[in-house]
Amino acid sequence: MKIGTPKEVARGEARVAMTPESARALQKLGYECLIESGAGEAAGFSDAEYEEAGVEVVKTAAGLWKAADIVAKVRPPTETEAKRLTKDKILISFFYPAANEELLKLCAEKKSTVIAMDMVPRISRAQKMDALSSMANIAGYRAVIEASANFGRFLNGQVTAAGKVPPAKVLVVGAGVAGLAAIGAAVSLGAQVYAFDVRPEVAEQIKSMGAEFVFLEFDENQDSAATGGYAAPQSEEFRQKQLEKFRELAPEMDIVITTALIPNRPAPKLWTEDMVKAMKRGSVIVDLAAERGGNCDLTVPDERIVTENGVIIIGYTDFPSRMAPLASTMYANNIRHMVSDLTPNKDGVAVVNMEDDVIRSATVTHGGEITWPPPPLKVQ
Ligand code: NAD
Secondary structure, three states: OEEEEOOOOOOOOOOOOOOHHHHHHHHHOOOEEEEEOOOOHHHOOOHHHHHHOOOEEEOOHHHHHHHOOEEEOOOOOOHHHHOOOOOOOEEEEOOOHHHOHHHHHHHHHOOOEEEEHHHOOOOHHHHHHOHHHHHHHHHHHHHHHHHHHHOOOOOOOEEEOOEEEOOOEEEEEOOOHHHHHHHHHHHHOOOEEEEEOOOHHHHHHHHHOOOEEOOOOOOOOOOHHHHOOOOOOOOHHHHHHHHHHHHHHOOOOOEEEEOOOOOOOOOOOOEOHHHHHHOOOOOEEEEOOHHHOOOEOOOOOOOEEEOOOOOEEEOOOOOHHHHHHHHHHHHHHHHHHHHHHOOOOOOOOOOOOOOOHHHHHHEEEEOOEEOOOOOOOOOO
């Protein structure tokens, strides 16, 4: 079978779902690889490099979609792209089925199989295909880099002949994959890092990375084992307690990185307008939840704004794409691991085995049916 990767059509998207290196691995699984001309350019991979890796360069998107049996891409398909799917084609990409019902219907009508990389279950066996985590890791790191580039001081403390500089105080709200990556980057740059999460089990992880866990005195401790390791919505009382704590911290913090998310809900509002007003001039907020409405009241998605009191609020939603060479390499690896699981005989023939927990969970349309949401996992 042929696996092809088109050029991403979303504005500003620099990632690509196949790299010359991943193409070599896919060929070892028995596939022929195709790439649309220029698809890797923004991520630093030229047509010539793909050709050297044995990939056929196809001139147009239409030609690519027609020739490929499996299309691997980053962003969910546009309507035009989805209309190019046919009965025997398999699409592998981010899809966000909960937010894309019409698209889901269209793909099912086309009788194509869609494998959503965002639906790969978060279990050990599937870690190698966990593109949500690989991209969140990059986003968390990049958030600190963007914050630092917008902040007028070092992140580390220094005593120099020209004066003494205190370390920057960084607060990370939400210590999931992105939050932990942000903590790691900020600690390694020498900042004094504080972190908060509603899941008390992350406290040890936060401390082991050299940050201080912001402790909230409250009885209602959450048992996230009941929600598959994810956060559940908080009671109003808990939220108020949390806001009280943040209000106390706001005037002291130089950089705030918010990453708090709850599955299938808008991002919780945790950094309110009065907290922004209480912050010092030159402080920076990076809101990694911007795409889902933002954790900060004043975030504008995809914008960098400066408030009247001189606080910089960054709501970019393209952090992984800002590190496109690395993000593409990691995403393409996630994809090739998925393809490897879809190819049990290593013969270049994909088998969508709906008895396999991981494949079943990620498959959102198959055989003319919408197969999302998946049944609960048999093995955790
Ligand atoms: P996420 O992106 O859904 O949320 C980010 C963080 O925000 C979470 O840590 C969450 O607890 C936190 N949060 C939610 N509401 C909050 C609030 N009001 N205040 C402060 N923090 C709040 O999370 P994620 O990074 O996708 O990780 C979610 C879970 O999945 C974690 O338990 C993680 O360990 C687990 N996980 C497992 C695997 C695996 O086993 N393969 C891989 C990745 C993640």
